[in-house]
Amino acid sequence: MITGKTKLLGVIGYPIEHTLSPTMHNAAIAQMGLDYVYLPLPVPPERLDAALEGFAAIGVVGFSVTIPHKQAILPFLSEITPEAQAVGAVNTVWKTEAGWKGTNTDVAGFIAPLRAYDNWGDRAAVVLGNGGAARAVVAGLAQLGSPEIHVVGRTPEKLDAFAGSWKNSPLDVQLNTHDWDELPNLMADAKLLVNTTPVGMSPQVDRSPVEPELFDKLPPNSIAYDLIYTPNPTQFLKFAWERGATAIDGLEMLVRQGAIALEIWTGQEVPVDVMRQRLKQHLGLDR
Ligand code: NAP
Numbered sequence: 001m002i003t004g005k006t007k008l009l010g011v012i013g014y015p016i017e018h019t020l021s022p023t024m025h026n027a028a029i030a031q032m033g034l035d036y037v038y039l040p041l042p043v044p045p046e047r048l049d050a051a052l053e054g055f056a057a058i059g060v061v062g063f064s065v066t067i068p069h070k071q072a073i074l075p076f077l078s079e080i081t082p083e084a085q086a087v088g089a090v091n092t093v094w095k096t097e098a099g100w101k102g103t104n105t106d107v108a109g110f111i112a113p114l115r116a117y118d119n120w121g122d123r124a125a126v127v128l129g130n131g132g133a134a135r136a137v138v139a140g141l142a143q144l145g146s147p148e149i150h151v152v153g154r155t156p157e158k159l160d161a162f163a164g165s166w167k168n169s170p171l172d173v174q175l176n177t178h179d180w181d182e183l184p185n186l187m188a189d190a191k192l193l194v195n196t197t198p199v200g201m202s203p204q205v206d207r208s209p210v211e212p213e214l215f216d217k218l219p220p221n222s223i224a225y226d227l228i229y230t231p232n233p234t235q236f237l238k239f240a241w242e243r244g245a246t247a248i249d250g251l252e253m254l255v256r257q258g259a260i261a262l263e264i265w266t267g268q269e270v271p272v273d274v275m276r277q278r279l280k281q282h283l284g285l286d287r
Contacts, residue, residue, distance in 0.1 A: 008061060009060070014043055014044050014069075021064055022038050024255065027278035028274050041063065045069070048073065070091060073093065074102070077093065077100050080101070081101075088165065091261075092105050105260040109255075110227075113256075124150065126187070129152070129153065130152075130162040137227070138175065143171070150189075151175060152182070154179075156179070163175055184214055188219060190219070192222065195210075195224075195225070201230065201234070207235060209236060215240050222245045222246070226250055229249055229254050232283070234249070254279065
């Protein structure tokens with residue numbers, strides 16, 4: 001219920017109509033019995049500055065940040081956590097006495113389902129794609145202590161820029177970049193294979209970024225992790241699972257990055273299971 005004291009949270013993006021965040025956050029807020037509301041906030045790129053001033057004026061507590069603002073918001077923040085600096089993008093912002101502070105909870109969200117597995121110091125990782133999400137994945141793998149990260153990309157200039165961007169990182173990132181032609185040779189070392197490309201999500205639901213027979217090359221006890229959360233499972237995860245790999249989908253990352261943000265804003269323990277269940281319900285995955 002909205003009261004005269006209800007505190008404001010939200011998500012800025014443009015467009016924002018398809019966001020899943022309000023569903024997930026408001027379910028948790030209700031369960032926690034807090035007087036907060038989480039709203040979709042459409043902010044056109046050229047109005048970001050004005051929006052932030054307005055948020056400060058009306059006492060917005062904090063907000064999530066999505067495309068196209070994840071990097072554009074950096075100059076407007078008074079403080080950026082080392083994690084967000086390493087990724088070069090912010091997805092969570094909150095008000096402090098000094099101004100707006102930003103972090104990136106995608107890194108911890110990505111790592112969360114991997115915490116159940118150990119021996120990260122022995123696991124080479126292969127990351128497919130080198131866009132925004134791949135940055136959080138690489139930062140997460142470095143935090144886990146992955147000894148070797150192989151990033152596979154299709155655009156050489158972007159791949160070079162991606163590799164270069166980690167050179168002065170505070171994180172110890174052991175990164176090699178590769179063309180897709182090299183993937184068959186990388187598979188045998190891929191204790192962890194992560195898909196960060198959109199191949200496999202709508203409208204490409206029948207596609208996998210990796211041919212089924214290549215999964216035969218994976219070493220024993222390997223993990224295939226697809227950042228895509230719908231369809232569930234993706235073809236990529238189906239192929240991997242059929243060939244004996246452990247399959248992890250993107251839903252948990254989505255839930256965990258949101259839960260960490262809500263904990264930052266409210267200072268309270270967050271019911272992760274409620275967020276997960278509401279999201280599954282919303283996506284029709286609870287049947
Ligand atoms: P992005 O910045 O656009 O990056 C996409 C990457 O995939 C780029 O490297 C792109 O290569 C590559 N790519 C696109 N189409 C490809 C194709 N047909 N073949 C090979 N490579 C291809 O997108 P993003 O923000 O990183 O998001 C990527 C995926 O992660 C999306 O499916 C998104 O839904 C998912 N995601 C999930 C979560 C979660 O919480 N579960 C969080 C973030 C993102 P070029 O740059 O060379 O075009």
